[in-house]
Amino acid sequence: MDVALSRNGRRIMRVFFAIVIVFLYAPIAVLLVFSFNRSPVPVFPLTGFTLRWYRDFLTNTEIRGALETSAIVAALASVGSVALGVLAAIALTRHRFRGQLGVTALLLSPLVIPLVVLGISLLLLFHELGIQPSILAVTIGEIVIVLPYTILVIMPRLQQIDASLAEAAQDLGAGPLTTFRRVTLPLILPAVVSAYLIAFTTSFDEYAVASFLVGSRQTFPVYLYSALRFPSRLPQVIAVAVVVLLVTLVVIVAIELWRRRAEARLEAA
Amino acid sequence: LGAGESRLTLEVATPEPAAPAPRRRRLNLATPALLGLPVSWLAVFFLAPVAIVAAYSVDVLVLFPGPHGFTFAAWRSLFSGSTPYLHLFAKSIEMSLTVSAVVVVVAYPLAYFLALSGTKRKYILLLVLIAPFLTSYLLRVLAWKVILGDQGVVNTFLFWTGLRSPEHPLSFLLYSRFAVMLVLGYVWLPFVALPIFVTLDTLDRGLLEAASDLYASRLQAFVRVTLPLSAPGVVAAFLFVFIPTVGEFVTPSLVGGTGGYMYGNQIVDLFGAGFPDWETGSVLALFLLAVIAILTVVFVRFLRAGEARVA
Numbered sequence: 277m278d279v280a281l282s283r284n285g286r287r288i289m290r291v292f293f294a295i296v297i298v299f300l301y302a303p304i305a306v307l308l309v310f311s312f313n314r315s316p317v318p319v320f321p322l323t324g325f326t327l328r329w330y331r332d333f334l335t336n337t338e339i340r341g342a343l344e345t346s347a348i349v350a351a352l353a354s355v356g357s358v359a360l361g362v363l364a365a366i367a368l369t370r371h372r373f374r375g376q377l378g379v380t381a382l383l384l385s386p387l388v389i390p391l392v393v394l395g396i397s398l399l400l401l402f403h404e405l406g407i408q409p410s411i412l413a414v415t416i417g418e419i420v421i422v423l424p425y426t427i428l429v430i431m432p433r434l435q436q437i438d439a440s441l442a443e444a445a446q447d448l449g450a451g452p453l454t455t456f457r458r459v460t461l462p463l464i465l466p467a468v469v470s471a472y473l474i475a476f477t478t479s480f481d482e483y484a485v486a487s488f489l490v491g492s493r494q495t496f497p498v499y500l501y502s503a504l505r506f507p508s509r510l511p512q513v514i515a516v517a518v519v520v521l522l523v524t525l526v527v528i529v530a531i532e533l534w535r536r537r538a539e540a541r542l543e544a545a
Numbered sequence: 546l547g548a549g550e551s552r553l554t555l556e557v558a559t560p561e562p563a564a565p566a567p568r569r570r571r572l573n574l575a576t577p578a579l580l581g582l583p584v585s586w587l588a589v590f591f592l593a594p595v596a597i598v599a600a601y602s603v604d605v606l607v608l609f610p611g612p613h614g615f616t617f618a619a620w621r622s623l624f625s626g627s628t629p630y631l632h633l634f635a636k637s638i639e640m641s642l643t644v645s646a647v648v649v650v651v652a653y654p655l656a657y658f659l660a661l662s663g664t665k666r667k668y669i670l671l672l673v674l675i676a677p678f679l680t681s682y683l684l685r686v687l688a689w690k691v692i693l694g695d696q697g698v699v700n701t702f703l704f705w706t707g708l709r710s711p712e713h714p715l716s717f718l719l720y721s722r723f724a725v726m727l728v729l730g731y732v733w734l735p736f737v738a739l740p741i742f743v744t745l746d747t748l749d750r751g752l753l754e755a756a757s758d759l760y761a762s763r764l765q766a767f768v769r770v771t772l773p774l775s776a777p778g779v780v781a782a783f784l785f786v787f788i789p790t791v792g793e794f795v796t797p798s799l800v801g802g803t804g805g806y807m808y809g810n811q812i813v814d815l816f817g818a819g820f821p822d823w824e825t826g827s828v829l830a831l832f833l834l835a836v837i838a839i840l841t842v843v844f845v846r847f848l849r850a851g852e853a854r855v856a
Binding site: 278279280281282285286289290292293296297299300301303304306307310317318319320321359360361363364366367371373379382383385386388389390391392393394396397398399400401404416417419420423427477481483484488497500501504510513514517520521524525528529532 | 597662672676680681684689702734735763792793826834
């Protein structure tokens with residue numbers, strides 16, 4: 277006898293699970309369907325198939341500019357946060373020091389800060405410093421948001437690998453940087469790549485904090501938000517939305533599967 | 546599993562004790578060298594900004610030049626009840642509590658099914674469940690705008706099938722408190738299953754077998770064993786929704802209208818272009834931050850106490 281679920285219970289739960297999955301994916305499917313719909317307003321009944329909205333957004337310089345801006349922000353923020361995250365994760369797992377609890381709490385605290393509070397705080401900071409809203413301001417804010425994620429993705433991996441490997445390298449005369457480059461980094465690489473992509477997709481997509489800090493160059497989410505107020509732009513926005521959404525979905529799933537396999541291979545070796 | 550999984554380790558997993566420093570340390574990178582950059586980054590771009598907000602909240606810093614000095618006036622007016630802000634805060638708390646509770650109740654059986662039904666594909670199914678959370682937040686809100694509007698998918702479908710006449714669309718669907726709560730629930734549901742899944746997945750099945758050997762029914766085993774042991778995951782899940790939604794302003798500004806206006810929107814508006822009042826806005830922001838900080842500390846204590854009991 278199964279101790280957790282009766283046969284009927286299992287059946288009911290399977291159906292419930294399926295219903296929830298449908299509920300989660302149906303709105304995304306609705307966007308997908310309307311992105312190919314000929315009518316410029318997203319209403320039933322459907323009026324026919326078209327690729328016009330996809331063509332439109334490919335030629336829309338505003339959208340392309342916003343995507344580019346977000347890509348720049350995401351590229352800078354992910355490199356920055358992963359670099360800081362690797363440093364912090366090594367310190368927190370390999371070293372023991374006074375005030376460790378407080379430092380850990382500080383490093384992870386952006387996870388729970390309301391984004392509206394972080395947004396206005398940075399707005400006021402830059403206002404006091406006389407720094408204009410800009411891509412740089414947004415990037416700084418995004419690094420604060422994603423830094424805890426990178427730490428939390430890299431730390432468990434560091435805990436898994438044997439600290440004595442790095443010690444052995446140092447005993448054999450390798451300096452700290454060589455040890456990191458030749459021993460630690462290859463072992464934690466899957467987690468670092470994973471952290472990088474999480475940081476990239478999160479900062480690419482982040483609206484709340486960015487909305488306080490963008491200057492004249494809008495990021496993609498900020499553009500998207502403003503475009504939602506103009507019904508005439510809706511079909512194009514839906515088309516670009518679908519593309520971005522599918523790309524992130526594929527990238528995230530692929531990376532997660534790759535990370536599992538890569539870590540399993542490193543275990544086996 | 547990306548952001549979800551990582552966020553989870555913060556609250557649910559025990560912070561692992563750091564490995565003891567190697568004794569025969571030669572050229573080891575010193576702790577300060579490693580921590581210097583990340584800690585100062587957060588000091589400059591996180592702690593200092595909050596301190597500036599605090600300075601604004603007591604009028605030490607001001608937006609418009611003029612006579613000013615240290616005063617708690619804005620704080621007093623928040624707590625005196627002469628302003629509508631506390632009322633709005635209560636409304637936001639109520640909305641977030643409802644959303645969190647509903648979402649946890651829906652997510653629990655999903656997590657239970659994945660963790661305990663013995664399905665071989667549980668990690669794949671978990672990924673399928675969580676994947677929507679990892680896609681664009683705004684786009685998922687946009688989808689609901691398309692679905693719920695007066696000319697949206699639901700209403701035009703009803704007109705088309707003749708179930709509803711075009712003169713009388715279901716207008717409560719969009720720009721309402723209902724819409725905000727529905728969308729927030731939709732957005733956070735996939736993520737919430739994760740902490741519950743982790744506690745159930747690490748649960749020792751032997752305990753359930755023991756309960757069954759002692760003639761406990763499945764229901765008794767669930768109520769007396771599984772549910773108490775998964776409590777930390779449930780509380781974590783609840784807070785993972787509650788904390789970000791209570792200060793939410795993006796979803797209510799897109800689908801909330803006036804009925805769904807939340808505390809977060811009020812903060813944004815006080816810093817907006819219309820009639821900026823940075824002093825009051827700073828007070829509201831700090832108040833929100835304080836409430837959430839207290840909740841987080843209480844929760845971490847709760848987890849620690851639970852671990853101490855188990856140990």
